[in-house]
Amino acid sequence: MTPPAIERYFAAVNAEDWAAIREVFAPDAELRTVGxxxxxxxxxxxxxFPQVLAALPVHHDEVTRVVVADTVVTVEIRFVGRTADGRDVTFDAVDVFDLSGDGTTIEKLSTWYDTAAVARMTR
Structure with missing residues (x-):
C-alpha cells in the first residue's frame, strides 16, 4: 500500500500543484538529485520542480513499483513527457523517500535517474 504522503507527492507533481508539493515536505526537508x-x-x-520541468510542458510520473520499509519508501517510476518542440522524452527513475515518523510528510527525497541522458533529450 502506497503511503498517503507519496500519493500526494505524485498527484501534485503530475498536476503541477507546487503549493501542494510545498506542503507534502517537512519544513526542514532535503531533496537530493543526482548531479x-x-x-x-x-x-x-x-x-x-517548475525549474526542472520547464523544458517538459507535458509530463507524467507513472509509479510502477512501491516498496515500503517502515518510514523509507522506494518508488520505481516511468517518466513520460514531451518537450515544447514536440520531442518525446521517456525514462525510468527511482525515488527514495524518508517519511516523518507519522508518515504525513517527506523529510528526505533522493531521486535517481540518468540526468545526462535526460539533458540530451531535452536540449
Missing part, C-alpha cells in the same frame, strides 16, 4: 545541488526546506524544494 544537482541538494535543495533544503519547503520553499527551495517547491521552487525546484
Amino acid at each position: 544537482a545541488p541538494t535543495r533544503r526546506g519547503r520553499d527551495e524544494i517547491a521552487a525546484h
Whole structure:
C-alpha cells in the first residue's frame, strides 16, 4: 500500500500543484538529485520542480513499483513527457523517500535517474 504522503507527492507533481508539493515536505526537508545541488526546506524544494520541468510542458510520473520499509519508501517510476518542440522524452527513475515518523510528510527525497541522458533529450 502506497503511503498517503507519496500519493500526494505524485498527484501534485503530475498536476503541477507546487503549493501542494510545498506542503507534502517537512519544513526542514532535503531533496537530493543526482548531479544537482541538494535543495533544503519547503520553499527551495517547491521552487525546484517548475525549474526542472520547464523544458517538459507535458509530463507524467507513472509509479510502477512501491516498496515500503517502515518510514523509507522506494518508488520505481516511468517518466513520460514531451518537450515544447514536440520531442518525446521517456525514462525510468527511482525515488527514495524518508517519511516523518507519522508518515504525513517527506523529510528526505533522493531521486535517481540518468540526468545526462535526460539533458540530451531535452536540449
